[in-house]
Amino acid sequence: MRGDLVRKLAARCLSTGLAVLAFVVLALTGATGWGLTLAVAAVVASAAEQRIRPGADLVAETTLIAAAILVGYSRRLDDGLNLALVATALVLLGLVLLVGPLRTAANLEIRAANLPVRAWTPLFADRLGSALLALLTALALAAALALPAWVALAGSLLVGAGTGVVALDLARRRFRPSAGGGAVGRALRRHQPEFLLYFSAPPGSEYQVTMWLPYLQRIGRPFLVVLREPEFLAPIAAATDAPVVYCPTLRAMDEALVPSLRAAFYVNHGAKNSHCIRFTQLTHIQLHHGDSDKAPSANPVSGIFDRIFVAGQAAIDRYARAGVQIPADKFVVVGRPQVESIEVRAEPARGLANPTVLYTPTWTGHHADADYCSLPVAEELMRRLLARGATVILRAHPYTAQNPASARQLGRLTELLVA
Incomplete structure (x- = not known):
């Protein structure tokens, strides 16, 4: 920064x-x-x-x-x-x-x-x-x-x-807006989308959408992506064949949300989500962009959605432990599609001669209760892994660079792996 x-x-x-x-x-x-x-x-x-x-x-x-x-x-x-x-x-x-x-x-x-x-x-x-x-x-x-x-x-x-x-x-x-709506609205009515993916977030957050696009496309039904910030239009449009629409105003949303739509998916708890939830004729579904024991994974705001798709029972229990009361019928266990290609070993990984270790440190978050970042102790951890012959794959959270200290720590880890 x-x-x-x-x-x-x-x-x-x-x-x-x-x-x-x-x-x-x-x-x-x-x-x-x-x-x-x-x-x-x-x-x-x-x-x-x-x-x-x-x-x-x-x-x-x-x-x-x-x-x-x-x-x-x-x-x-x-x-x-x-x-x-x-x-x-x-x-x-x-x-x-x-x-x-x-x-x-x-x-x-x-x-x-x-x-x-x-x-x-x-x-x-x-x-x-x-x-x-x-x-x-x-x-x-x-x-x-x-x-x-x-x-x-x-x-x-x-x-x-x-x-x-x-x-x-x-x-x-x-x-003097057109009484029949603009060209975008007319094109969307011809497209007849059945659901939408709604997205509003700070710059650099497009990964929250791109991780879900392949699975939404697998449904095989027409859909669109609705954005509230212009910088996401080009990168997200390049990641999908579905229509991607930037709606800067509530009037623009009125044009984009055509009558054929039945459901809306969300990937975060952005403040502008309420601009879409006001369309009560839709079923509103929270997907999240990650499932963990972080405080944001038990956000009380989740209660405003009609359905909350979660990876498993642990996600449901997490809300209860945090004192967030959400009706059980709102939760739908869908697993975690993004890890479908990962094979689970039957035997313990401990003792492998040349293991491959994936290290995915999260960021510090905006508040102390969301700081689960392990980067301050990562250098010693990585040196020990390399010393025992491990291959380390480093994949940091996209927001890591927002914290100058974390950015420096990540830079040292990268230098260590390059060396």
Whole structure:
């Protein structure tokens, strides 16, 4: 986490610093060539910051870069007040101011993958920031080559016209939605899904869904995956052929939950689960993404589901031991499908000459009562295993890197295995 913060701060300082430097050089000195080079470098730094900080507000940087490039352009042409460059400046200002609002509006639109639907408007709105940076790069090149000012104006008007069309379409979608639902809803009604897998979680949690997708697909009935965070759309869509729909709003969920649906599966106790549980016509089933003696495996929130699928009787008893009273008829023992291919030895494993040991340390959790992490003592454990000739397979919890101390401990274990 600390390393990620440093990376974001470095990207911010670099993009802002280069933008200011480019403007100062072009506005206050005669070094036009160097100034335009710095402007392009600032564009590259801003693009890198967009990748590191998705959704970053780059209004100040892009304004400074645009102003710097136009000053350099005017100096290259050296023909006094150029009305084409003035018009270009106004178009660029409009584009800079529209990037944030259009991205916000696009993020409120339903999106889908693995469906015969192409929503170009939200996609373009989401990429407008990148399009503006590409335009600024092109203008810097045009300025360096001293091309006529109408070339800069034509390029700016082209991007501006596309932006205007997108803005009008987003406004229409927002204030005059189609009475029959959008294209995603129509495609889902044709697909006729019988159940859905609902998912909301922090970044890096897609494993909670992908571990269940093969088994849901084995059912052989049409289904869909409903997501509440946009970053999961691409990785989860790549893991299944089923439709994957990102629903940013409750209105989007109303469109996605078509009448053919009968059941909804969940893999965690995310706060946004309640947004789907409100659809009382569905049977709501909690699958969990792991079954252990951790405190979260006896979460009282499980009681809001119609059914709780568990690996065995121990999972049912765990709730009772924790003082969580849930009616017995809500539990359904389904085993643990993910371990179906593991063969159990009839004889004890102790005494094997060259054993293979799978070590899967969990993370520290968000609270002390969920800290079952063994990484603080793992190095000595692993050294002893290696000393007795064992082959060690290390598979840490995906959230391990969220704790800097755990990340360092895991790094030492990895180095030990590499050695």
